[in-house]
Amino acid sequence: xxxxxxxxxxxxxxGRGGNEEPIDRGPIIAMRDISKRxxxxxxxxxxxxxxxxxxxxxxxxxxxxxxxxxxNVLAGMYQPDAGTIRIAGEEVQIASPAxxxxxxxxxxxxxxxxxxxxxxxxxxxxxxxxxxLPDLSAADxxxxxxxxxxxxxxxxxxxxxxxxxxxxxRVEIIKVLLRGSRVLVLDEPTSVLTPGEVTALLDLLRxxxxxxxxxxxxxxxxxEALAVSDRVTILRNGxxxxxxxxxxxxxxxxESVRDRIVEQMFGATQPTETRHHGAQQSIxxxxxxAIKHPGHSExxxxxxxxxxxxxxxxRDSSFLGMTTSLRRSPSRAESGTTLLSLRGISTLGDRGxxxxxxxxxxxxxxxxxxxxxxxxxxxxxxxxxxAGQRAVSSGQIFLDGAxxxxxxxxxxxxxxxxxxxxxRLHEGSVAASSVTxxxxxxxxxxxxxxxxxxxxxxxxxxxxxxxxxEFGVKTPGPETAIGMLSGGNIQKLLLARELALAPKLLxxxxxxxxxxxxxxxxxxxxxREQADAGKVVVLISSxxxxxxxxxxxxxxxxxxxxxxxxxxxxxxxxxxxxxxxxGARRAFKVPA
Amino acid sequence: xxxxxxxxxxxxxxxxxxxxxxxxxxxxxxxxxxxxxKSGLLNLGIEGMMLAGAFFGFLAAFQTGSxxxxxxxxxxxxxxxxxxxxxxxxxxxVDQVLVGLAITIFGxxxxxxxxxxxxxxxxxxxxxxxxxxxxxxxxxIPVAGPAMFNQGVLFYLAFALVPAFAFVLARTRFxxxxxxxxxxxxxxxxxxxxxxxxxxxxxxxxxxMAGLAGAFLAVADLKIFQVGMTVGMGxxxxxxxxxxxWNPYRILLASVLFGLLRSLGNGLQILGIxxxxxxxxxxxxxGIMIALAxxxxxxxxxxxxxxxxARGRR
Ligand SMILES: Nc1ncnc2c1ncn2[C@@H]1O[C@H](COP(=O)(O)OP(=O)(O)OP(=O)(O)O)[C@@H](O)[C@H]1O
Ligand SMILES: [Mg+2]
Numbered sequence: 079x080x081x082x083x084x085x086x087x088x089x090x091x092x093g094r095g096g097n098e099e100p101i102d103r104g105p106i107i108a109m110r111d112i113s114k115r116x117x118x119x120x121x122x123x124x125x126x127x128x129x130x131x132x133x134x135x136x137x138x139x140x141x142x143x144x145x146x147x148x149x150n151v152l153a154g155m156y157q158p159d160a161g162t163i164r165i166a167g168e169e170v171q172i173a174s175p176a177x178x179x180x181x182x183x184x185x186x187x188x189x190x191x192x193x194x195x196x197x198x199x200x201x202x203x204x205x206x207x208x209x210x211l212p213d214l215s216a217a218d219x220x221x222x223x224x225x226x227x228x229x230x231x232x233x234x235x236x237x238x239x240x241x242x243x244x245x246x247x248r249v250e251i252i253k254v255l256l257r258g259s260r261v262l263v264l265d266e267p268t269s270v271l272t273p274g275e276v277t278a279l280l281d282l283l284r285x286x287x288x289x290x291x292x293x294x295x296x297x298x299x300x301x302e303a304l305a306v307s308d309r310v311t312i313l314r315n316g317x318x319x320x321x322x323x324x325x326x327x328x329x330x331x332x333e334s335v336r337d338r339i340v341e342q343m344f345g346a347t348q349p350t351e352t353r354h355h356g357a358q359q360s361i362x363x364x365x366x367x368a369i370k371h372p373g374h375s376e377x378x379x380x381x382x383x384x385x386x387x388x389x390x391x392x393r394d395s396s397f398l399g400m401t402t403s404l405r406r407s408p409s410r411a412e413s414g415t416t417l418l419s420l421r422g423i424s425t426l427g428d429r430g431x432x433x434x435x436x437x438x439x440x441x442x443x444x445x446x447x448x449x450x451x452x453x454x455x456x457x458x459x460x461x462x463x464x465a466g467q468r469a470v471s472s473g474q475i476f477l478d479g480a481x482x483x484x485x486x487x488x489x490x491x492x493x494x495x496x497x498x499x500x501x502r503l504h505e506g507s508v509a510a511s512s513v514t515x516x517x518x519x520x521x522x523x524x525x526x527x528x529x530x531x532x533x534x535x536x537x538x539x540x541x542x543x544x545x546x547x548e549f550g551v552k553t554p555g556p557e558t559a560i561g562m563l564s565g566g567n568i569q570k571l572l573l574a575r576e577l578a579l580a581p582k583l584l585x586x587x588x589x590x591x592x593x594x595x596x597x598x599x600x601x602x603x604x605x606r607e608q609a610d611a612g613k614v615v616v617l618i619s620s621x622x623x624x625x626x627x628x629x630x631x632x633x634x635x636x637x638x639x640x641x642x643x644x645x646x647x648x649x650x651x652x653x654x655x656x657x658x659x660x661g662a663r664r665a666f667k668v669p670a
Numbered sequence: 671x672x673x674x675x676x677x678x679x680x681x682x683x684x685x686x687x688x689x690x691x692x693x694x695x696x697x698x699x700x701x702x703x704x705x706x707x708k709s710g711l712l713n714l715g716i717e718g719m720m721l722a723g724a725f726f727g728f729l730a731a732f733q734t735g736s737x738x739x740x741x742x743x744x745x746x747x748x749x750x751x752x753x754x755x756x757x758x759x760x761x762x763x764v765d766q767v768l769v770g771l772a773i774t775i776f777g778x779x780x781x782x783x784x785x786x787x788x789x790x791x792x793x794x795x796x797x798x799x800x801x802x803x804x805x806x807x808x809x810x811i812p813v814a815g816p817a818m819f820n821q822g823v824l825f826y827l828a829f830a831l832v833p834a835f836a837f838v839l840a841r842t843r844f845x846x847x848x849x850x851x852x853x854x855x856x857x858x859x860x861x862x863x864x865x866x867x868x869x870x871x872x873x874x875x876x877x878x879m880a881g882l883a884g885a886f887l888a889v890a891d892l893k894i895f896q897v898g899m900t901v902g903m904g905x906x907x908x909x910x911x912x913x914x915x916w917n918p919y920r921i922l923l924a925s926v927l928f929g930l931l932r933s934l935g936n937g938l939q940i941l942g943i944x945x946x947x948x949x950x951x952x953x954x955x956x957g958i959m960i961a962l963a964x965x966x967x968x969x970x971x972x973x974x975x976x977x978x979x980a981r982g983r984r
Contacts, residue, residue, distance in 0.1 A: 155859075155860070156981075174862075174864070175862055179862045185860070187860055189856075191854075191857040191860040192854075192857055193850045193853050193857045194973075196846070196849065196850060196853070201857075201861070203846070204847065204850055205858075205862030205863050206862075207862075210842055210843060210844070211842055253861075
């Protein structure tokens, strides 16, 4: 199968101020007719994919399309059932991840691959092939500079478990970069990064491309893909259904590319089903968040590339206008009666440090209350406190006027408070148990799943099937272990499970992380509908545009406090971004 | 022996020495077990491996007349069982608890059968040299000197291995890989570590050390073999590994305490102090349980302990 797109002309590359030497004519990686089956699921169905040196190649597709599987084949994690892989023209068997690394293929996996009780430097030298004693001090030296470049103000001897999620993600990237790979695969690297970190990461990818590295970027955020990639491949149901080469991606025809990509991904779908990235653009300019990348001196021609980014982002933003139908007038929510009140809440985080300080908040029926904030400023803890998942050290919580402070999770669930965690694999699901069992888990002791002693397997199974259909979950069947589903599909089930309990109040922590455009859309819409039906929805999100879209009020968390609560109509992305970074409060109302 | 006739200093020296010697097989076995568990392998087969080490060590020493060959024979027997354990649990992913218990039962049965078959009812003792080495000066420290510094080679080796194991686990590439593989094998695999190889090596070390511990008993210490002579020491070593939080120094401390409590019990009996023997024999075990209760939860157990790793399974 010949590649329809010849490598980009050298002149284009030279114009970037990067690698001036002639580059091999052929692709560095040529995957041909790769198939991989998991039981009944054909995750990869004769997929062919070429990666070119000096290109950023975006691999897009809905949840369960087979992106991670394909990259795991390239990384040596999976052995393909059929198909061949050539590296620089030579056919190879990639026997193991170690083998892939040796051949210069580095991967940042979708799921975390850092050992939590080892230090950063130990994780970095872990897979090195070297003598009996690893030279930690030498690695320290290299790492310290790198960590600083990535805006990580931590010692290389810090244990991973003491890092926040976003910090860990950056360590993952550093770890792979230090290997000096010529092929770099990043599977949804941006999902836990702040907008500023995302911008910096995209810059870094451009820099690597200019060094001649072949970069693969898997993402559900079209704005990111359009901003950096020279080539886009779209997977659907395990097949390669389309590819856009540099001629399209960098050419004048770019404007229409987005719609064509969305169409390829989902079939004939409305462009309104698209997520927006206006937030990225406005936060770009905030000082102090941008991470630098190592040894990157701005080459000439940088300007034009950046303007390309901005064009892509603003095109994203323009979709904001197409979703007004989701917005309601905030006045209705304000007239809603108070369901839950927090009064002077303080609590400790997992590491024993204060996470919330003297926080008060009223939640009203019929509203979506959005919570914004840079990771680690107490959003997660606030969500957990509201959901009754975390005990408070002082303060009171009232539900409909009755005090429910520290009554525990069981009470909260019984009183109609639901919670969707952001830690779907560990906290949210029992990976080795079936979809059915996971769906029934939260209500397992009650009708109709149980009469108090015997389980009603039939009722559980019916419920699972109903939710699978209703939420469009991709799974071989309800008996499949939930851990085998793709990330997005697990997320759908967790939400479905909570909604099935018909809660009065639902707390969702980053419910759209890792979801494809259409599913994310679906989740956001579902949450809005819940509020419109008189429920309270608390939405913690790092997607500001998502918050702006469906929240009636948005609260910003900084340092364990709600530094501002604003009706949606009275704020904008820039204000939110500033507040998140601890910027001066504007003249907005602060909660009572 | 009449207690009143023994000078106190000599008595204390003897008790110290007995306690330290009793700790040696425990330290050896527990050090190996710590490496195994750090790599994610819970080896309940130590007891069987120790017995195999004791028997084959005894047999080799008996046949060759060489203590050195005897000890090597014991190590080899433990190593073989360690590899069997790895093959079943790492490669075939059979449940570690089942395999471990099977090895313990198998080790007990096999050595009993072979001992009776080969030695036919006789209970020979070894006639090999296992000389004591008195360390100049140190061995002349009053009371403690003769107990600590006038001992056999394996005695010194056991204590020397403690810092060696601590160093290997904390500082070397192998130790790093062991810790990673026992905590989060997927991450280790993704980083390019050979999870299977690392766990095989760890099992090999655990088996060899258990074999060495058995050989110490039969070849160096008692110079005889008895059916079931380890009397649960393998399981004690297992408990000491946990009490010691997988840290070689703390394992040493726990083992020595255990050994001393045991010899203290014996000493009290020798002195003729009127305590029920049942209570005295219970003493060290009660000590272990108290230590386990106090230390439980202090150090975190390797997250992947007991869980087989299969690449590509989530
Ligand atoms: N290890 C596995 N065992 C069983 N099934 C698997 C395994 N890995 C993937 N699958 C199945 O293969 C299909 C493709 O999954 P994959 O993870 O490649 O999707 P994806 O495109 O990366 O999706 P997402 O965007 O949600 O991450 C899914 O249907 C999934 O259930
Ligand atoms: Mg994926």
